[in-house]
Amino acid sequence: xxxxxxxxxxxxxxxxxxxxxxxxxxxxxxxxxxxxxxxxxxxxxxxxxxxxxxxxxxxxxxxxxxxxxxxxxxxxxxxxxxxxxxxxxxxxxxxxxxxxxxxxxxxxxx
Amino acid sequence: xxxxxxxxxxxxxxxxxxxxxxxxxxxxxxxxxxxxxxxxxxxxxxxxxxxxxxxxxxxxxxxxxxxxxxxxxxxxxxxxxxxxxxxxxxxxxxxxxxxxxxxxxxxxxxxxx
Numbered sequence: 001x002x003x004x005x006x007x008x009x010x011x012x013x014x015x016x017x018x019x020x021x022x023x024x025x026x027x028x029x030x031x032x033x034x035x036x037x038x039x040x041x042x043x044x045x046x047x048x049x050x051x052x053x054x055x056x057x058x059x060x061x062x063x064x065x066x067x068x069x070x071x072x073x074x075x076x077x078x079x080x081x082x083x084x085x086x087x088x089x090x091x092x093x094x095x096x097x098x099x100x101x102x103x104x105x106x107x108x109x110x
Numbered sequence: 111x112x113x114x115x116x117x118x119x120x121x122x123x124x125x126x127x128x129x130x131x132x133x134x135x136x137x138x139x140x141x142x143x144x145x146x147x148x149x150x151x152x153x154x155x156x157x158x159x160x161x162x163x164x165x166x167x168x169x170x171x172x173x174x175x176x177x178x179x180x181x182x183x184x185x186x187x188x189x190x191x192x193x194x195x196x197x198x199x200x201x202x203x204x205x206x207x208x209x210x211x212x213x214x215x216x217x218x219x220x221x222x223x
Contacts, residue, residue: 008150033211033212035212041216042200042215042216042217043212043214045211045212087153089153096160097155097168098143099169100153100154102150102152
């Protein structure tokens with residue numbers, strides 16, 4: 001089968017660091033994406049990992065371990081505008097479909 | 111400006127009625143996708159198309175139909191067979207079918223009257 005798991009909700013404080021985890025089990029693997037989505041809006045691309053390791057892009061970093069079926073998104077220096085849902089998505093190797101997890105709602109407290 | 115456009119933003123369907131959601135892109139992308147988003151359910155794939163005049167069912171295709179007569183356009187019809195159509199529908203495109211990120215439209219909220 002296929003499964004992408006991430007926590008439903010998380011809360012963090014402005015200026016702090018938060019790590020959102022994602023584990024996956026899919027039929028083959030062709031890359032993992034992280035998207036940000038504000039309520040009622042379209043998802044926007046944050047990062048893409050296809051090889052093991054850490055990809056850093058400003059305040060956001062994403063890590064992948066293919067052997068463990070695990071990724072995380074790290075957000076530093078949190079700002080109030082980072083309050084959003086964060087979606088983990090895997091491009092399945094069997095048919096190249098992009099399958100999404102249910103998303104993690106991140107609440108930032110002042 | 112290049113982008114992907116969905117219309118309308120809000121749509122209401124009566125019982126037994128078919129409705130069509132529009133999706134147009136001017137990014138010259140080969141692949142296009144339709145996702146449905148329900149609260150707490152994440153995005154679920156309805157249909158996708160990797161090339162003109164070809165499309166494949168996603169995980170929840172029942173009650174929906176699509177066409178891909180032009181590279182720029184991938185309309186989704188929600189038929190009367192879809193008994194629970196109320197959801198947020200997102201169209202997306204990517205440059206090729208592999209190793210490329212998805213660009214999303216702004217979405218259509220469909221509700222049943």
